[in-house]
Amino acid sequence: MKAIAVHPGKAHTMHMRDIEKPELASIPHGRGVLVKVLQVGVDATDLEISEAQYGASPQGDDFLVIGHEVFGIVEEVGDKVDHVKPGDFVACTVRRPGKSIYDTIGRSDITSEETYYERGINLRHGFMTEYFVDDAEFIVKFPGQLKEIGVLAEPASVCAKAIEQAYAAQQRLQVWEPKTAWVMGAGQIGLLATMMLKLRRLNVCTIARSPAAGNLKAEITEAFGAHYVSTKNSSLEDVAKEYGRPDLIIEATGNSMIAFQCMNVLNLNGALVLTSVTGGSRQTEIESDKINLEWVLGNKLMLGSVNGNFRHFQEGIAALALGSAMYPDTIEKLLTHPIDGMDNYKELLPLLADSSVLKVFVNIATA
Numbered sequence: 001m002k003a004i005a006v007h008p009g010k011a012h013t014m015h016m017r018d019i020e021k022p023e024l025a026s027i028p029h030g031r032g033v034l035v036k037v038l039q040v041g042v043d044a045t046d047l048e049i050s051e052a053q054y055g056a057s058p059q060g061d062d063f064l065v066i067g068h069e070v071f072g073i074v075e076e077v078g079d080k081v082d083h084v085k086p087g088d089f090v091a092c093t094v095r096r097p098g099k100s101i102y103d104t105i106g107r108s109d110i111t112s113e114e115t116y117y118e119r120g121i122n123l124r125h126g127f128m129t130e131y132f133v134d135d136a137e138f139i140v141k142f143p144g145q146l147k148e149i150g151v152l153a154e155p156a157s158v159c160a161k162a163i164e165q166a167y168a169a170q171q172r173l174q175v176w177e178p179k180t181a182w183v184m185g186a187g188q189i190g191l192l193a194t195m196m197l198k199l200r201r202l203n204v205c206t207i208a209r210s211p212a213a214g215n216l217k218a219e220i221t222e223a224f225g226a227h228y229v230s231t232k233n234s235s236l237e238d239v240a241k242e243y244g245r246p247d248l249i250i251e252a253t254g255n256s257m258i259a260f261q262c263m264n265v266l267n268l269n270g271a272l273v274l275t276s277v278t279g280g281s282r283q284t285e286i287e288s289d290k291i292n293l294e295w296v297l298g299n300k301l302m303l304g305s306v307n308g309n310f311r312h313f314q315e316g317i318a319a320l321a322l323g324s325a326m327y328p329d330t331i332e333k334l335l336t337h338p339i340d341g342m343d344n345y346k347e348l349l350p351l352l353a354d355s356s357v358l359k360v361f362v363n364i365a366t367a
Contacts, residue, residue: 040361
């Protein structure tokens with residue numbers, strides 16, 4: 001069957017190849033689920049893997065099948081699987097267990113091992129193929145009524161986890177009721193985080209580079225009831241003066257410099273959540289004494305959040321369902337650039353390199 005892969009460590013090696021169709025029996029104890037792939041989303045991670053910034057092949061292979069955002073339909077299940085059945089729409093988690101205590105309790109998303117295993121990213125083949133098989137533990141049922149936005153399940157899980165982690169960590173304060181949140185970046189993560197924070201009834205500013213006029217990202221932001229602010233027109237200090245200093249910041253720009261700039265404007269007792277994975281070598285000069293003083297005296301918190309487990313996928317899907325009801329015909333607008341079939345894989349990288357493009361995904365099959 002067809003698959004799109006790269007040779008990790010070698011830039012610009014994306015190619016189509018034939019691989020064997022997986023077998024249900026490859027998953028032991030009757031826990032296998034065979035899924036027909038319908039759509040695969042791609043993002044900056046796939047671009048960076050193509051550029052050889054990170055990523056590794058599974059042991060024994062010199063290639064890595066890409067794609068970590070999958071939406072599909074179940075074709076066959078093992079005799080011990082009871083939460084999905086043939087004909088169900090599903091998504092699939094990305095991280096796979098290692099050997100740390102967190103991996104053994106279903107929390108591989110916070111593994112304490114330096115080596116991590118992620119489908120389509122590191123040491124495990126991804127989903128950019130016609131079929132995949134996985135353990136039922138990682139298969140998440142998706143409501144058929146929302147199948148048009150099913151390919152957003154994985155990015156929604158990332159947002160759900162980042163927000164949940166902030167609220168969990170802020171229990172250190174005993175009482176934390178954030179009023180104002182900023183989302184840095186208006187890509188798929190930024191916009192889905194914007195929606196989820198609005199569903200929590202926060203006053204949200206979504207901050208990005210591009211001017212608002214004629215900008216789809218600004219249109220979607222405002223449809224969610226948030227404020228869109230362009231950094232070409234306003235500095236972060238200007239935004240703080242107009243809308244108030246944020247109690248919570250979700251950083252999702254892919255630019256590490258922005259993360260450090262955010263440290264200057266976070267409110268007292270606030271939380272800054274970093275979600276960007278930056279594989280470059282950028283260096284940034286900061287006012288370290290000033291930041292250190294304000295963060296210590298202000299009881300501020302910064303944390304990193306990556307990936308999502310089964311529960312975060314469920315929370316992300318629930319948010320997509322509620323968001324679809326609260327903001328009709330808005331989430332679908334994120335799906336801007338479909339590619340019809342794996343044969344057209346060469347269209348992927350130019351689109352991913354274009355910062356004006358919102359969401360790229362590949363239509364692989366129909367249900």
